[in-house]
Amino acid sequence: MISTTVVCVKRDGRVVMAADGQVTLGDTVVKHGAKKVRKIYKDRVLVGFAGATADALTLMMRLEGKLEEYGGNLARAVVELAKDWRMDRALRRLEALMAVADKNRAFLVSGTGDVMEPDDGIIAIGSGGPYALAAARALVKHSDLELKELVVEAMKIAAGICIYTNENIVVEELK
Numbered sequence: 001m002i003s004t005t006v007v008c009v010k011r012d013g014r015v016v017m018a019a020d021g022q023v024t025l026g027d028t029v030v031k032h033g034a035k036k037v038r039k040i041y042k043d044r045v046l047v048g049f050a051g052a053t054a055d056a057l058t059l060m061m062r063l064e065g066k067l068e069e070y071g072g073n074l075a076r077a078v079v080e081l082a083k084d085w086r087m088d089r090a091l092r093r094l095e096a097l098m099a100v101a102d103k104n105r106a107f108l109v110s111g112t113g114d115v116m117e118p119d120d121g122i123i124a125i126g127s128g129g130p131y132a133l134a135a136a137r138a139l140v141k142h143s144d145l146e147l148k149e150l151v152v153e154a155m156k157i158a159a160g161i162c163i164y165t166n167e168n169i170v171v172e173e174l175k
Contacts, residue, residue, distance in 0.1 A: 003126070004020060005017060005155065006048035006101045006124065007146070014147055014173065015102065016150075016174075017048050018033070018170065018174075019155075020158075020167070021166060034050055036170065042072075050097045056096040059085065063090065063100065072102075074107070076101045079089050082109050082113050086113035097110050101123075101174075108123050120140070122136050122137055122140065124136065126162065132154045135157035153170055155169045
């Protein structure tokens with residue numbers, strides 16, 4: 001998925017997720033301040049998305065429904081969403097990736113049915129995802145930055161490399 005960067009770091013009972021605000025149409029920037037990270041399910045779950053905006057919003061709403069259905073059990077909700085996404089003919093055409101986290105767990109969810117939980121609690125998606133992931137891992141290991149600052153710095157590093165990522169960063173945190 002191109003055109004965005006989302007990074008999430010879960011550590012010490014806290015989770016912080018950030019995304020850039022750039023929206024592109026082809027090779028043209030059409031918006032600088034989009035909000036690609038949201039709190040859902042009674043502000044207990046963070047969701048960040050990369051890909052087609054309408055598709056991502058559709059999936060986010062479906063995830064919230066799954067969280068309601070399964071009493072806030074994030075693991076069950078993301079697995080059921082991924083199954084629906086993969087099996088349903090209409091959903092299968094949606095083009096998006098999602099980073100989803102609560103205080104206990106973090107997942108990357110894709111339309112191919114993948115649900116991945118990283119060993120280190122760090123997720124990054126989108127065109128600048130590999131850069132943000134590398135930066136976040138290095139900063140976690142080699143800095144004493146506060147978690148929110150660490151995630152913002154990882155995003156700034158990604159924005160300095162990826163042409164589809166800007167420095168208009170939206171940050172959400174669960175404490």
